[in-house]
Amino acid sequence: MTAERICKLLRLPGLTDYGEALVLQRRLAQARASGQLTDDLLILLEHPRVITLGRGARTANVRTPTELLASLGVQLHEVERGGDVTYHGPGQLVGYPIIDLGRHKKDLHWYLRRLEEVLVEALKSFRITSGRVPGYTGVWVEDRKIASIGVHVSRWVTSHGFALNVSTDLADFDLIIPCGIEAVKMTSVQRETGRTQSIVEAAEAVARSFAEVFDLALEPAELASIR
Amino acid sequence: MATRVVMSKLSPTMEEGRVLHWLKKEGDPVESGDVLLEVETDKANMEIEAMGSGILRNILVPEDATVPTGTLLGVIASEDEDISAILAEAEAHAAPSEEAAESQKAAGAEAVPAPQPTSPLQTASPAAAAQEQAEPVEEPAAQAPDARRVKASPLARRMAQERGIELRLVGGSGPGGRIIKRDIEAAATGGAPAFKAVSTELGPEPPYERVELSQLRKAIARNLAQSLGPVPHFFLTTEIDMGRVSELRSELNESLEETGLKIGINEILVKIAAQALLEHPSVNVAFAEDHIRRFTRVDIGIAVAIDDGLITPVLRDAAAKGLRQISTESRELIARARAKKLAPEEYQGATFTISNLGMYDIDEFTAVINPPAATILAVGAIREKPVVVNGAIEIRSRMRVTLSCDHRAVDGAMGAEFLATLRRMLENPLHLVL
Numbered sequence: 001m002t003a004e005r006i007c008k009l010l011r012l013p014g015l016t017d018y019g020e021a022l023v024l025q026r027r028l029a030q031a032r033a034s035g036q037l038t039d040d041l042l043i044l045l046e047h048p049r050v051i052t053l054g055r056g057a058r059t060a061n062v063r064t065p066t067e068l069l070a071s072l073g074v075q076l077h078e079v080e081r082g083g084d085v086t087y088h089g090p091g092q093l094v095g096y097p098i099i100d101l102g103r104h105k106k107d108l109h110w111y112l113r114r115l116e117e118v119l120v121e122a123l124k125s126f127r128i129t130s131g132r133v134p135g136y137t138g139v140w141v142e143d144r145k146i147a148s149i150g151v152h153v154s155r156w157v158t159s160h161g162f163a164l165n166v167s168t169d170l171a172d173f174d175l176i177i178p179c180g181i182e183a184v185k186m187t188s189v190q191r192e193t194g195r196t197q198s199i200v201e202a203a204e205a206v207a208r209s210f211a212e213v214f215d216l217a218l219e220p221a222e223l224a225s226i227r
Numbered sequence: 228m229a230t231r232v233v234m235s236k237l238s239p240t241m242e243e244g245r246v247l248h249w250l251k252k253e254g255d256p257v258e259s260g261d262v263l264l265e266v267e268t269d270k271a272n273m274e275i276e277a278m279g280s281g282i283l284r285n286i287l288v289p290e291d292a293t294v295p296t297g298t299l300l301g302v303i304a305s306e307d308e309d310i311s312a313i314l315a316e317a318e319a320h321a322a323p324s325e326e327a328a329e330s331q332k333a334a335g336a337e338a339v340p341a342p343q344p345t346s347p348l349q350t351a352s353p354a355a356a357a358q359e360q361a362e363p364v365e366e367p368a369a370q371a372p373d374a375r376r377v378k379a380s381p382l383a384r385r386m387a388q389e390r391g392i393e394l395r396l397v398g399g400s401g402p403g404g405r406i407i408k409r410d411i412e413a414a415a416t417g418g419a420p421a422f423k424a425v426s427t428e429l430g431p432e433p434p435y436e437r438v439e440l441s442q443l444r445k446a447i448a449r450n451l452a453q454s455l456g457p458v459p460h461f462f463l464t465t466e467i468d469m470g471r472v473s474e475l476r477s478e479l480n481e482s483l484e485e486t487g488l489k490i491g492i493n494e495i496l497v498k499i500a501a502q503a504l505l506e507h508p509s510v511n512v513a514f515a516e517d518h519i520r521r522f523t524r525v526d527i528g529i530a531v532a533i534d535d536g537l538i539t540p541v542l543r544d545a546a547a548k549g550l551r552q553i554s555t556e557s558r559e560l561i562a563r564a565r566a567k568k569l570a571p572e573e574y575q576g577a578t579f580t581i582s583n584l585g586m587y588d589i590d591e592f593t594a595v596i597n598p599p600a601a602t603i604l605a606v607g608a609i610r611e612k613p614v615v616v617n618g619a620i621e622i623r624s625r626m627r628v629t630l631s632c633d634h635r636a637v638d639g640a641m642g643a644e645f646l647a648t649l650r651r652m653l654e655n656p657l658h659l660v661l
Contacts, residue, residue, distance in 0.1 A: 108271040109238035113516060134517040137270035153237075154262070154274040 005040065005103070007216035009207055010223060012045035015090060018052065018077050021045060025159045028098045028226065033157040039219075040099035041226070042210055044203045047088035050075040051176055074175065079152075079160070085176045086148050091167035091188070093202050097210070101156040104214060112137050112149060114213050115162050119147045121209035122164070122202070128192050139164075144187035166190065166202045229304035229313055230279030232263060234288075236296040237273050239599060240515060244268045245293040246300065251283045257303050264300065281305050287317055379406035386411040433543075433578050435513075435520040448514065448635035459634040462593045463642045465650055469609050469624040472656045479550075492609070493529065493583055494554045499652045500604060501525045501545035504579055507645040511578050513599040514636040520599075528577025528597070529557055531564045539597065540564045541577045585609060591627040601633035602642070 012021075024043070031037040051074060069076055088094060101111055116132050119139040123130045123146070130141045139147040147164040165188035173186040189197045211218045234244045244266040251263050262274045263283070281303045288300045299317040304310050379387070379394055383406045387394050392411060399406035440448070472495060479490050504511040504525045513520040525546040528539035540560035545553060563569050582594045585608035594605035607627040614623040628649070632642045 107238040107240075108268055108273060109240045112269055112271055132517065149270050151271045152273075153271060155276070 005216050006219050007040040007042055007099070007211060007214070008221040008226065009218045010041060010043045010221050010226065011203060011207075012043065012223070014046070015048045016045045018047050018050045018075060018088065021047065021094075021096070022077075022079065025096050025098065029154060029157050029159040032098050032100055033155040037098075037226070040097070040103075040214070040216060041221075042207065042218075043096040043098070044207065045094050045096075046090055046092060046199065047094055048075070049073060049089040049172060050077055050087070052077045052079050052086045052088065069175065072175075074172075086150060086163065087173055087176050088163055089168055089172050091165070091169065091190075091199065093164045093166050093199055093206060094161070095164070095206060095210070096161045097158055097214075099158050099214065101153065101158060106156055108151075108153060111151065111153075111158065115149050115151070118206065118210045118213045119162060119164055121213065122205040123189070125205040126189050126193055126197065126202075128189065141187055141192055144185045144192075146187050146189070146192070164189070164202060164206065166197050166199045228279070229284075229302055229308055229310050230277065230281065231299055231313065232275065232277070232283075232301040232303060234266060234294050234296050234298045234300055235273075235275060237266075237268055237271075241268045241296055243293050243295045246288050246290050247272055248290055249286060253283055253286050255283045257281060257283050275300075277303060279303050281308075284308075284310055285314065287314075380408065383407050383411050433522045433524045433526045433576060435522040438512075438519045438521050440518055444519070444635075458596050458598055460593075460596060460631050461634050461639065461642075462629050462631050463639070463646055464591060464627060464629040465646050466625050466627050467650045467653050468614070469626045469653065472653050473609070473624055475656045483551075488551060488554060490550055490554050492585075493581070494550060494557055495653075495656070496581055496583070496604075496606060497527050497529065497542060497545055497553050497557060498548075498550050499656070500579060500581060500649060501527055501548075503645060503648040503652055505546050506648050507641065509641050510602055510632075510637055510645040512601045512636045513578070514601055514633055515599065519636050522578040524578070526576060526578045528574075528580035528600070529561065530580060530582035530594070531561050533565055533567065538564050538569065538574050539577055539580055540569055540574050580604070581606060585626070591629055593629050594631050596631050596633055598633075601636040603631045605629040605631065 021043075028037060028041060028043075032041065049072075051069065053076070097115075101107070105111070113132075116137070116139050120130050120132075123139070123141075128141060128146070130139050130146055132138075133140050137149050138145050139149075147162055149162045150160050151158055152160045165186065167190040168186075168188050170186050170188060170191065189202060207218055210216075234246075237244070245268070247265040247267045249264045251257055251261070257263065257277045257280060259277055259280045261277045263277050264275050265272050266275055267273075282305065283301055284304050285302045286300070287302070288294050288298065294300075299313070302310050302313055378399060384394065386392075386408065387406075390411070394406060399410055469492075472492070476490055476492065476495060483489065508521055508523075511522045511525055513522070524544050527542045527545040529542065530537055530539050540557075540563070542548075542553060542557055542560065548556070560569070560573065564574070577597070577600055580594075580597060580600060580603040582603060583606040584592055585606055588608050590610070591607040592605050594603040596603050605628065607629075609624050609626045611622055612625050613620045614625065615621075616623070628646070630642050630646055632639075
């Protein structure tokens with residue numbers, strides 16, 4: 001079946017500063033909501049080491065004092081998405097879909113479940129069986145969390161999205177209590193497969209399953225062409 | 228005109244939301260389209276925009292509070308507009324839902340807070356029995372319009388009369404839900420647990436009990452969804468002898484002649500289907516991705532053809548209602564459906580639907596399930612036809628019905644057992660008198 005609707009795929013190289021990505025997303029989401037951008041968009045990127053605090057965040061879930069984080073070269077950011085505390089860093093594939101749910105389904109839970117499905121499908125290409133844990137949004141391999149999800153929606157246009165640990169240094173999660181769930185164990189594609197995994201391959205798998213799940217045709221784009 | 232700001236339902240599966248952050252303060256001027264606040268459900272948050280202009284007069288739910296969908300969060304109105312009625316209405320609704328939530332917790336069941344009018348029929352299901360123990364016994368207004376039948380102590384009765392308090396509207400905290408002195412005192416000071424206000428206004432979402440999916444059930448759901456659309460349908464057809472029901476209907480209508488009320492076959496079907504569903508709670512369900520909702524109330528949707536399509540007004544708590552009430556209510560709903568005057572909560576959230584094309588001379592057909600419900604009954608015309616009875620051919624009135632089932636939640640045997648009960652009840656219609 002050929003999807004009629006197009007989704008621009010924006011793959012940012014290297015490490016993108018969290019604050020910069022935030023500004024970019026906000027601008028693109030506004031453009032999507034106003035109709036200036038006519039296509040849905042998926043941004044895939046990696047961040048340098050950063051801890052983000054969602055609106056539901058309790059600072060108690062950051063274990064490490066702010067000064068210590070700074071000296072470790074870890075940034076701290078407060079953001080408008082749902083969810084509690086999240087860690088981003090090199091080796092983690094971050095996806096920010098800027099899509100108009102008005103053209104898919106105006107249903108926030110549906111959207112969260114579809115994002116989980118995107119990641120579950122993508123992980124199959126690494127022969128990893130993953131799934132959902134009811135009540136705990138995210139993607140899990142047994143009791144280990146492999147991907148986090150947190151989204152923001154304004155006028156039914158989405159921003160923020162998901163973070164899939166590919167070759168993330170899992171020790172960095174010890175800086176926080178992920179999602180405010182005390183006993184959560186984090187894992188990565190690399191840990192589950194026992195082999196070094198490239199983020200490029202993961203990005204391809206995720207983009208493919210994203211297009212499939214949301215029934216969109218991917219079209220690679222450059223940042224310059226969207227700005 | 229005042230504009231209500233409510234906790235919107237941002238997903239059919241959203242039952243409550245958290246107020247994350249108010250972007251406007253009380254007294255701020257607001258333009259339609261301005262972002263008022265952000266709410267959170269699960270790991271998603273959403274900006275809520277003003278639907279009208281004016282002053283944000285009241286913020287009724289503070290940041291960080293979690294409230295059920297539909298809760299009034301604030302009021303936008305012009306500076307001097309009287310909004311006391313809206314505020315009073317919000318208060319009246321706030322109290323009972325908390326109370327219901329607490330008693331649900333006491334029952335140890337994860338269920339949406341909704342009232343459970345008790346009825347002798349409901350004790351047939353264990354879930355209903357559990358509910359009954361957990362909640363104070365109260366007689367639904369529908370069955371007890373006469374205040375004399377409300378359980379109350381003589382002192383409470385006299386106090387209520389002296390203070391002009393309607394006993395029906397007071398929650399009883401005495402044994403068996405009996406209204407006692409302190410309930411009247413509480414009611415007089417405005418602190419009454421006014422759950423009557425809710426039980427007379429059954430919400431669009433029927434109460435249910437959460438059934439976790441077994442590994443087998445998950446596999447069935449996954450596999451079948453892949454084979455036929457998002458809702459994997461299957462169909463069960465049976466033929467029912469309608470002779471005795473038709474006779475009973477004529478007799479009923481003769482006896483009702485003076486009242487001007489007439490009972491139709493559809494209304495009998497609604498009543499009997501509701502009773503059959505009580506016996507088969509596993510068919511009165513909805514598939515909800517990671518669990519099954521087994522509704523503890525039977526809300527029957529009646530498919531009605533209208534000018535430009537069809538709509539299914541919902542007869543709430545049909546099992547607890549008598550034929551006469553079902554008849555009056557369904558006629559009223561259908562009339563308003565045809566006039567396109569139904570509010571969304573009047574045509575959403577049926578736990579079971581009946582679609583009858585008998586008047587179009589259709590013998591049998593299959594109906595498409597209207598999600599999230601898991602079943603729909605397609606009813607054909609009643610026909611005189613030759614049937615073999617005890618080895619001889621007889622002319623009988625027969626009607627074919629086809630049940631469409633969502634195979635993720637309902638299996639063939641469950642559907643078949645339900646149909647067998649439906650047939651047994653229609654062929655032995657004394658059930659109607661119950």
